[in-house]
Amino acid sequence: MTTLDSTFTFKRGLQLKNRLVIAPMTTKMSFFDGVVTTDELDYYALRSGEVGAFITAAANVHESGKGWEGELGAYDDRFIPGLAKLASAIKKNQTKAILQIFHGGRMTSSKVLGGEQIVAPSAVPAERPNAETPRELSEEEILAIIDGFKQATRRAIEAGFDGVEIHGANTYLLQQFFSPHSNRRTDAWGGTLEKRFKFINEVVDSVTAAVDESGVKNFVVGYRFSPEEYEEPGIRLSDTLYLVDQLAEKPLDYLHLSLNDYRRVSVSEEYKEQSILAYIHDKINGRLPLIGVGDVRTRQDAEAILENAELSAVGRAVLIDPHWAQKVLDNKEDLIRRELSIYDKEELKISNGVWAFLQGMMPERLEE
């Protein structure tokens, strides 16, 4: 069995000192324009140095892609100095720094975009309360966003990151192009499953081109995706298995399956025999390494993920206890802090925005 403390080397040469990864989590701490703040640097530094890799909060690659206030920006060269500080805050004791890059698509509001109408593959609002109707992106705008992913990757390289993760999960723009709910286009960017994959395919190509053109060594590119949607029509696990099959043939370094619980079983009747994680791992069949995630709280959870993945990511447990990883690696689990008190918020550098988010996501682990 693979142990948590064994090293891992990606195809592009980057080596991780162990199998633990900090999952991408927005901090809601950046300045209004996306520049990293000192508090945010402290948040990362507090938690880094123990895991193999630390994936940052989602950073938007284009102004039209801002999803919420306090979000990190990567859409202009003026962000490079701040991103460089962020990379160096993470890179201690050999922990590798990976910048997550994304575009929010329809999952935002005109208020966040300074009065501009939100954009998406098609003019279909998300199924959530108060969702605004987006404007359909033009071909020219689509190409500009694809280039935005490329430029953000170049900035990540210049800033000293060890890699980027393309955020194709959690209902944001890349997933919106793949979904038959949000993508109703009849041109080259929509229609069949193959056409709905086109945007993802071109984003991956533009990101890997940025890496090749820069000549940087050991810089990795990962892709994060969500397995299924509840909307009708929506992405089903069978669609995702097609996606994974395509992505496994691309020059990527890893895939990352976004789940809130790594044990989750599909809603589709034909995929009930094992966990979604196991189906995805089987489909990849060794072509690329997989990161699993979702409700890891103990060493046993992190090891259980390694039965169906090469790396194990952890999010909320590290918010609650910044030294969760070292305590797990040292077999000192009894010392792990497992609940978050409102009185610890300042010490743990947890912003009001994240606290409010956690109130909805895990009220049972908060003490107010």
Ligand SMILES: Cc1cc2nc3c(=O)[nH]c(=O)nc-3n(C[C@H](O)[C@H](O)[C@H](O)COP(=O)(O)O)c2cc1C
């Ligand atoms: C506060 C918070 C912010 C998050 N922000 C992001 C994000 O920016 N990008 C992303 O891909 N996932 C994001 N996620 C999802 C996590 O990466 C992870 O998949 C999820 O929390 C499940 O893992 P966990 O149970 O270990 O927390 C966020 C989760 C939390 C709790």
